[in-house]
Amino acid sequence: AQKITQTQPGMFVQEKEAVTLDCTYDTSDPSYGLFWYKQPSSGEMIFLIYQGSYDQQNATEGRYSLNFQKARKSANLVISASQLGDSAMYFCAMRDLGAGGTSYGKLTFGQGTILTVHP
Amino acid sequence: EAQVTQNPRYLITVTGKKLTVTCSQNMNHEYMSWYRQDPGLGLRQIYYSMNVEATDKGDVPEGYKVSRKEKRNFPLILESPSPNQTSLYFCASSLIGGALDTQYFGPGTRLTVL
Numbered sequence: 001a002q003k004i005t006q007t008q009p010g011m012f013v014q015e016k017e018a019v020t021l022d023c024t025y026d027t028s029d030p031s032y033g034l035f036w037y038k039q040p041s042s043g044e045m046i047f048l049i050y051q052g053s054y055d056q057q058n059a060t061e062g063r064y065s066l067n068f069q070k071a072r073k074s075a076n077l078v079i080s081a082s083q084l085g086d087s088a089m090y091f092c093a094m095r096d097l098g099a100g101g102t103s104y105g106k107l108t109f110g111q112g113t114i115l116t117v118h119p
Numbered sequence: 120e121a122q123v124t125q126n127p128r129y130l131i132t133v134t135g136k137k138l139t140v141t142c143s144q145n146m147n148h149e150y151m152s153w154y155r156q157d158p159g160l161g162l163r164q165i166y167y168s169m170n171v172e173a174t175d176k177g178d179v180p181e182g183y184k185v186s187r188k189e190k191r192n193f194p195l196i197l198e199s200p201s202p203n204q205t206s207l208y209f210c211a212s213s214l215i216g217g218a219l220d221t222q223y224f225g226p227g228t229r230l231t232v233l
Binding site for chain 1: 150152154161162164167169177178207209211213216217218219220221222223224225226227229
């Protein structure tokens, strides 16, 4: 079963508008971390924001916020006031311990969403 | 500056010619890992290391070797590269290997095997 699902292959947003990128996850571990990374066309993988499974409040980092709905197993990324430089591929990822600890330390990634910001 | 560095950034080689991609981090992280990224397949873990002299296979270890003799370095070795190893490779590190720990990535190495 796919552990991370990003259902939006591509998204478009107008500059200065907000945009939400969807992510759902699947795990039976009580302890897990959810991460968003940005990959611009240059290829590097840039860490944006983190949410721990025990965190009571949604994570925020500048213009990025994570809408964490634990019961629905969703961890959507919200980018406020989009900028042209936000155009990139965005990956949702999860770290858990896996069955018997077999995936200890591994990040499992979704397929990514390409975000295009229009002027 | 806290960072993960990889070298080389770009490499074109031929089948069978042994190569090493270096990875180094200056954050005193215990956990290090290698991933490859391929279109349609996403990012997949190759090998990881929980600490010095402690390495283990990820999801796609075939054709790769690693070593962790020092905490800061985690080289990826392709003893006999083949064209199906053409990919974008990332080294990553985190303080520890726990589920709640953030992994930071190097800039990536684009490898082409002819």
